[in-house]
Amino acid sequence: VVMVLALVGLTLVLIGGAVGVVALTWLVLEEHPSAAYRTMTSVPQRTLQDSSKNGYVLLLGFGAAASQDPVQAGMDRRVEGADRAYAHACLTGEGVSSGGDQGASAELAGKWMKTADPAAQMRAEATGVKGWASRAEVSMGRYRQWLTKPFEDWGYGQSITPNCGLILHAHRLYIAEGFAQDIEAGVTRLETDLTAWRTVLGQAKTLPVKMLASAAMNDDILLRPELDDRFVSRLAKLARPLEQAEQSVRWPMQSQFVLATKTLDEAVSEDRSDARPFYGSVAAALPLPKQRRFNAYAQYYEAAGKAAAEGRYTDLPKQSQFVHAPPYGLGDIVMNPIESLVGVDPLPTWETYAGRVLETDARLRLASLQAWLRRTP
Numbered sequence: 001v002v003m004v005l006a007l008v009g010l011t012l013v014l015i016g017g018a019v020g021v022v023a024l025t026w027l028v029l030e031e032h033p034s035a036a037y038r039t040m041t042s043v044p045q046r047t048l049q050d051s052s053k054n055g056y057v058l059l060l061g062f063g064a065a066a067s068q069d070p071v072q073a074g075m076d077r078r079v080e081g082a083d084r085a086y087a088h089a090c091l092t093g094e095g096v097s098s099g100g101d102q103g104a105s106a107e108l109a110g111k112w113m114k115t116a117d118p119a120a121q122m123r124a125e126a127t128g129v130k131g132w133a134s135r136a137e138v139s140m141g142r143y144r145q146w147l148t149k150p151f152e153d154w155g156y157g158q159s160i161t162p163n164c165g166l167i168l169h170a171h172r173l174y175i176a177e178g179f180a181q182d183i184e185a186g187v188t189r190l191e192t193d194l195t196a197w198r199t200v201l202g203q204a205k206t207l208p209v210k211m212l213a214s215a216a217m218n219d220d221i222l223l224r225p226e227l228d229d230r231f232v233s234r235l236a237k238l239a240r241p242l243e244q245a246e247q248s249v250r251w252p253m254q255s256q257f258v259l260a261t262k263t264l265d266e267a268v269s270e271d272r273s274d275a276r277p278f279y280g281s282v283a284a285a286l287p288l289p290k291q292r293r294f295n296a297y298a299q300y301y302e303a304a305g306k307a308a309a310e311g312r313y314t315d316l317p318k319q320s321q322f323v324h325a326p327p328y329g330l331g332d333i334v335m336n337p338i339e340s341l342v343g344v345d346p347l348p349t350w351e352t353y354a355g356r357v358l359e360t361d362a363r364l365r366l367a368s369l370q371a372w373l374r375r376t377p
Contacts, residue, residue, distance in 0.1 A: 019282065025334065029289040036298035037291075040257050044205055048152040051075050055149035055200075056209070058142065059162040062170075066138045070145075083161045090164035090208030105132040106165070109172040113219050119179045119186060126180035133177045136170065140177075143170040147196050153205040156251070157258035164212045171216050187231045194220040194238050201360075202245045207252040207353060214360045221363045229374065236371035242361040249354050250305050257294075257301060260347055264290055267344045276343055283341040293338050296322045297347050304350035313358060316351045 051057050052071055061073030105128075112121040122129060133140055155161070175193060179186030197216040204210035221239070268284050276284075300322035307316050319325070324332040325339045325346040333340040 019286070022283075022334075023286045026289045026337065027287050029292055029335065030287070031289070031292045031295050033291060034295040034298060036302040037295050040254050040298040040301055041261065042254070044156055044251055046152065046154070048150060053150060054154065055146050055151040055196075056153050056155070056162075058146050058149060059167060059209075060160065062139070062142055062146075063163040063166050070142050077160060079158070079160045082163075083159055086161040086163050086165070087159075087208050089168075090161060090212045092211075105136075105173070106169040109169065109176060112176070113172065118219075119183075119222050122176040122179040122186070125176075129173070129176045129180040133173050136173055139166065139170040140173060143167075143174050147192055151196075151200050151203050153200075153203055153209050155206040155209065156255045157262065158206075159259055159263065161206075161208045162212070164208065164215075167212065168215060168219075172219060175219065175222075183231065187234060190220055190222060191234065191238060198238075198246060201357075202243065205251040206255045207249070207348065210249060210252040211353065211356060214357055217360050218363060221367050232371050232374045236368060236375070239364050239368040239371060241365050241368070242357070247357055247361060248308065249350065249357060250308075252353065253301055253305070253348070253350055256348055257297065260297075261294060264294075264338075264344070268338065268342055280341050280343055283337050288338050288342070289335075290338065293323070293336060296336075301350060304354075308350070308354055313354065316354070318351075319346075319349050 048054050052075075057074035058071050059074070060077045061068070061070035061075070064070050064073035108125075112118045115121055171193065175186065175189055178189035194217060197213045197220065200209065201213040201217060204213055268288065300317060300319055303317040303322075307313075323339075323346070324336060327333045327336065327340040338344050339346055
């Protein structure tokens with residue numbers, strides 16, 4: 001009995017000693033905020049002061065009840081549990097609905113956007129489109145109201161997100177309703193819509209809004225061979241390549257970085273899957289090298305941003321050069337326990353979302369080329 005108790009005691013002492021050594025190692029590894037970190041946590045300046053005139057506020061309240069003013073609902077909006085689902089819909093560019101008739105129309109409209117000629121599909125289904133638009137009268141009215149407003153993204157560094165699925169559905173119904181009437185109405189709406197979303201793309205300071213604008217613009221690039229020359233000329237003016245501000249993802253990526261710094265403690269303490277292993281729970285209770293991790297990501301984002309600003313999109317730095325997630329070996333587990341042991345999600349990679357915006361730019365260039373070929377004898 002004495003031997004068993006001695007062995008148990010020795011085991012506990014060794015385990016406690018090992019945990020103490022690990023905790024001391026992480027304390028030693030911790031760093032002070034770096035220059036890159038301070039740069040990445042800078043705050044953009046606001047130029048639009050009146051909330052009631054900002055289209056971003058209306059987008060926040062877009063899904064409010066029909067009896068509510070969407071602008072007021074947007075001003076009163078607080079972070080809610082659905083924001084994670086909203087952010088996912090924004091980042092993937094897919095319209096998400098709650099089901100029923102609205103869900104069916106959203107699914108079908110999304111499929112049209114992936115066909116060779118979405119405008120022809122809208123005209124062929126004119127009766128159905130008009131029925132869907134009349135049943136979505138509230139969303140359509142709010143969408144038209146949003147198109148008339150100036151826009152500035154006020155969501156920097158916050159987890160609050162517009163209901164991108166609902167907004168994308170209203171956007172597609174707005175375009176479809178125009179083409180269901182006739183080509184003239186469809187092209188006019190396309191001009192209005194694409195102009196508005198280009199403004200959003202250039203003004204976006206958060207990643208969900210940037211990706212929402214990119215998805216809406218991809219929908220709008222509908223130049224097709226059967227359009228008359230007068231329509232081709234009108235739309236060709238909108239198909240110019242993206243400008244630097246429209247192409248840049250600097251502020252959206254910084255926003256994700258700032259948000260991660262604010263929510264790290266919550267993410268470490270929260271086991272969302274209820275399946276965190278015992279050693280992960282122990283690691284979460286120890287003094288983790290949090291600043292060291294953020295300094296590494298800040299260096300990665302700073303290097304990627306510099307390369308993108310110089311136009312070196314084919315030679316963007318890789319995240320693995322700065323942060324090994326997932327870890328390559330035992331050393332990486334010790335150096336970055338927050339992701340490898342605790343299980344906190346890594347920050348988004350720059351090339352993923354810069355590539356999405358570049359794809360939009362490529363679509364615009366292709367549409368411009370098609371228009372040029374049509375107008376050239």
